[in-house]
Amino acid sequence: MATPSNVKKHDVMIIGTGMTGMAAALFAAQQRLDTVQAGITGEINFASGLLDLFGVHPVSRGCVLTDPWRGLAKLIQDEPLHPYAKLEINTIRMAMRRFVDFLAKADYPYSFHPDEKNLNVITPAGTIKPTYGVPHTMQKGAQALALKQSCLLVDFKGLKGYSARQIALALAHRWPNLKTVRLEFPDLSGELYTERMARSLEEPQARKKLAQAVLPHIENASAVGFPSILGVYRTKDVLQDLERLLGVNVFEIPTMLPTVTGLRLREIFEQHLPAMGVQINFQQRVLACDHLPGGHFRLHIGNEKVNCHVLAKAVILASGRFLGKGLRADRNGIHETLFNLPVHQPSQRSGWHHKDLFHQAGHPINRSGVQVDKYFRPANCQGRVLHEHLFAAGSILAHQDWIRQKCGSGLAIATAYAAVKACKNLVD
Numbered sequence: 001m002a003t004p005s006n007v008k009k010h011d012v013m014i015i016g017t018g019m020t021g022m023a024a025a026l027f028a029a030q031q032r033l034d035t036v037q038a039g040i041t042g043e044i045n046f047a048s049g050l051l052d053l054f055g056v057h058p059v060s061r062g063c064v065l066t067d068p069w070r071g072l073a074k075l076i077q078d079e080p081l082h083p084y085a086k087l088e089i090n091t092i093r094m095a096m097r098r099f100v101d102f103l104a105k106a107d108y109p110y111s112f113h114p115d116e117k118n119l120n121v122i123t124p125a126g127t128i129k130p131t132y133g134v135p136h137t138m139q140k141g142a143q144a145l146a147l148k149q150s151c152l153l154v155d156f157k158g159l160k161g162y163s164a165r166q167i168a169l170a171l172a173h174r175w176p177n178l179k180t181v182r183l184e185f186p187d188l189s190g191e192l193y194t195e196r197m198a199r200s201l202e203e204p205q206a207r208k209k210l211a212q213a214v215l216p217h218i219e220n221a222s223a224v225g226f227p228s229i230l231g232v233y234r235t236k237d238v239l240q241d242l243e244r245l246l247g248v249n250v251f252e253i254p255t256m257l258p259t260v261t262g263l264r265l266r267e268i269f270e271q272h273l274p275a276m277g278v279q280i281n282f283q284q285r286v287l288a289c290d291h292l293p294g295g296h297f298r299l300h301i302g303n304e305k306v307n308c309h310v311l312a313k314a315v316i317l318a319s320g321r322f323l324g325k326g327l328r329a330d331r332n333g334i335h336e337t338l339f340n341l342p343v344h345q346p347s348q349r350s351g352w353h354h355k356d357l358f359h360q361a362g363h364p365i366n367r368s369g370v371q372v373d374k375y376f377r378p379a380n381c382q383g384r385v386l387h388e389h390l391f392a393a394g395s396i397l398a399h400q401d402w403i404r405q406k407c408g409s410g411l412a413i414a415t416a417y418a419a420v421k422a423c424k425n426l427v428d
């Protein structure tokens with residue numbers, strides 16, 4: 001299909017609508033770049049809502065960091081190939097600040113440790129993990145855990161994958177003051193889904209009924225923890241209202257997938273980015289890409305078939321790893337799916353995994369990915385840049401293991417920021 005010569009050429013095409021793609025689109029719009037984006041927006045529904053900046057280093061010793069900034073300074077020395085090592089600490093700080101400022105303006109503020117250290121939060125399995133920022137709905141949970149306050153944890157009949165009792169049992173040795181109760185959720189029956197529960201709590205009447213059911217169980221608890229169901233759009237109202245009705249602090253604990261915390265982020269980006277001028281091709285993928293003279297691109301967008309073409313001066317590839325489909329593994333190796341970029345990977349398939357599933361250092365396959373130069377342009381193993389106008393950011397990058405290093409969102413946001421900055425310098 002030919003592209004008519006009068007088709008508009010955008011400054012940048014962002015491939016991906018996960019955390020990295022959304023952050024890149026936000027920063028590009030803030031830089032007044034004419035931005036177009038495509039991706040399957042459902043991916044961000046997996047986000048726990050926690051903003052991990054840097055939680056474990058070195059992973060081979062499982063050292064949990066209390067101060068992520070000191071940890072980053074050490075990482076930059078220890079792992080010069082890590083994507084974070086291509087950034088100044090101040091750039092990472094600025095990226096995080098811009099991202100959370102945007103969320104605060106969208107009425108979904110995040111909370112941080114007063115000294116910018118990591119916070120400890122409870123997971124749905126009843127373990128404790130370090131993270132840098134939590135949605136305001138989780139703030140009092142981090143506080144209650146730090147102070148070992150007496151708390152009531154609530155769960156609901158019909159809500160699968162979340163057990164207050166299991167959380168309390170798993171935490172008993174570290175947080176003994178936990179009581180639990182299982183309740184019927186007002187006016188919903190059968191199998192419960194967190195999204196429906198959250199939407200229902202946007203209504204004051206549902207909150208009143210829920211508070212009435214919880215009140216008899218509070219006794220001497222100074223806080224009540226719910227699964228993450230405290231609204232989708234009006235989380236501040238839901239939280240304040242429940243605290244008023246219950247007379248104690250209220251907080252959320254993350255749930256298993258898909259999460260309401262991810263849905264909230266998705267809704268915020270989907271509402272705000274178009275208003276900031278970003279043209280999003282929802283639920284569509286880039287199926288192929290042609291290189292044009294001058295280093296520009298023609299991208300073929302659609303699902304099974306091509307629906308439209310986009311011309312762009314630059315591309316930011318934020319297509320993720322195996323789950324996002326930015327990388328694909330087969331018997332011959334690991335491949336980048338769209339541009340066929342070289343992928344840094346173990347020389348043989350037998351080197352992808354250690355024999356021990358829980359090997360402390362993590363499996364080599366998790367550090368595979370696309371290598372980039374200091375401007376986040378994909379490069380080959382000799383460091384030669386492959387395309388001046390192509391940038392890559394987020395979890396697709398090589399030499400990082402965001403799951404073990406507990407740096408998923410931080411890496412996504414900081415590298416998106418750096419890629420947009422480099423892209424802006426190029427197209428201006």
Ligand SMILES: Cc1cc2nc3c(=O)[nH]c(=O)nc-3n(C[C@H](O)[C@H](O)[C@H](O)COP(=O)(O)OP(=O)(O)OC[C@H]3O[C@@H](n4cnc5c(N)ncnc54)[C@H](O)[C@@H]3O)c2cc1C
Nearest residue numbers: 016017018019020039040052286319320324394395408409
């Ligand atoms: C289960 C789970 C739990 C997590 N928990 C946390 C946590 O507690 N704290 C934390 O900080 N982080 C967490 N994260 C990680 C965090 O969300 C990461 O930042 C994220 O996974 C990496 O994002 P990404 O955008 O680079 O990749 P992905 O999220 O994989 O997104 C890739 C995007 O690219 C799109 N794409 C791929 N190919 C194409 C194509 N050809 N055309 C168009 N679009 C394409 C996909 O549709 C998708 O939108 C979690 C992630 C998962 C999956």
